[in-house]
Amino acid sequence: MRQHDHGHRRRPGSGESRCHLLVRRRQQFYVFELAPNGKASVWRRQRGRWLKQVDWQDAKGANQGDGAINELRVTTIGGQANFYVNDEPFKDLTGSPPDNGQEIGVFAASPDAGAATYSFDNLKVTKP
Numbered sequence: 801m802r803q804h805d806h807g808h809r810r811r812p813g814s815g816e817s818r819c820h821l822l823v824r825r826r827q828q829f830y831v832f833e834l835a836p837n838g839k840a841s842v843w844r845r846q847r848g849r850w851l852k853q854v855d856w857q858d859a860k861g862a863n864q865g866d867g868a869i870n871e872l873r874v875t876t877i878g879g880q881a882n883f884y885v886n887d888e889p890f891k892d893l894t895g896s897p898p899d900n901g902q903e904i905g906v907f908a909a910s911p912d913a914g915a916a917t918y919s920f921d922n923l924k925v926t927k928p
Contacts, residue, residue, distance in 0.1 A: 832883050834870055838862040840890055842883060854883075854891045861888030871922075876902070 830853070834840045840859035844851040862885045863870050873884040879897050883890040904925060910916035 830881070832872055832874055834859060834862060834872060834885060836865055836868065838864040840883075840885055842891060842893065853893055859885040859888070859890050861886040 828844070828846045831843045831845065832840070833843070835856070838859055839856045840854075840862065841852070841856045842854040844853050862868075871884075871886050873887070875882045875884075876897065879894050881893045881895065883892070906920050906923070908916060908918040
């Protein structure tokens with residue numbers, strides 16, 4: 801899947817593909833991104849604008865390069881969200897939980913001048 805609407809956000813490197821984990825509520829959502837260079841970030845989409853929650857930074861434990869396999873995990877309890885890459889803690893954020901629960905999803909973006917192939921498996925949603 802190609803994502804068209806976030807080209808104005810600073811990327812970790814030009815033309816890189818990225819993998820995302822999406823936590824969504826209506827027109828507002830959070831995106832946890834991991835780039836092939838091992839850098840990750842967290843963004844919030846609200847009222848048509850991207851709001852940086854965590855700037856691009858090295859994700860301890862991330863496997864780098866084309867074809868690398870990584871596990872992204874987000875845990876949420878109340879207003880606390882914890883982000884992990886390959887079971888290594890990345891960041892913790894505090895905010896307001898959605899009134900009527902959450903939706904989750906996954907998507908991927910390819911480089912501007914090429915294509916990328918992704919696989920998603922073992923998607924789990926559990927209750928604490």
